[in-house]
Amino acid sequence: MAVKRFYSESGYLVFVDENDQATRYPIEDVLTAAGIPALAASKITSGAFDADRIPSLDAAKVATGTLGADRIPSLDAAKIATGVLDSARVPDLAASKVISGTFPTARVADAAITPPKLSSPAVGAMGVYGLTSYGACVYG
Numbered sequence: 001m002a003v004k005r006f007y008s009e010s011g012y013l014v015f016v017d018e019n020d021q022a023t024r025y026p027i028e029d030v031l032t033a034a035g036i037p038a039l040a041a042s043k044i045t046s047g048a049f050d051a052d053r054i055p056s057l058d059a060a061k062v063a064t065g066t067l068g069a070d071r072i073p074s075l076d077a078a079k080i081a082t083g084v085l086d087s088a089r090v091p092d093l094a095a096s097k098v099i100s101g102t103f104p105t106a107r108v109a110d111a112a113i114t115p116p117k118l119s120s121p122a123v124g125a126m127g128v129y130g131l132t133s134y135g136a137c138v139y140g
Helices: 121-129
Strands: 003-010 010-019 023-028
Touching: none
Parallel strands: none
Antiparallel strands: 003 010, 010 023
């Protein structure tokens, strides 16, 4: 039946064909999933689909929002351009790679600092020999 027009009337949808023949359907029978089983996606102009309706959406089609970490489990480190990595992500960073900042005392071994490594021999001497009881440096 080619529908020429339709209207609602007392709980029914009335469809009128090209021969002006009217057919009545109870609204609850027409506006159900069974009543519209093959609705083309192009006919849907509002609302939001749940994830079950778009199970294999290509990532290139995602233009907004934030992806969960479970969606990008193998992200190459070269792709990370902003933010701060959690220390668990860099557990074995060589000290030679550190070019700024200050190491906390707990990270410096007791025997690692020697007079030649300090900026001033006087500081080095204090570190090795200490101060006298009245505050003067003892040089060796």
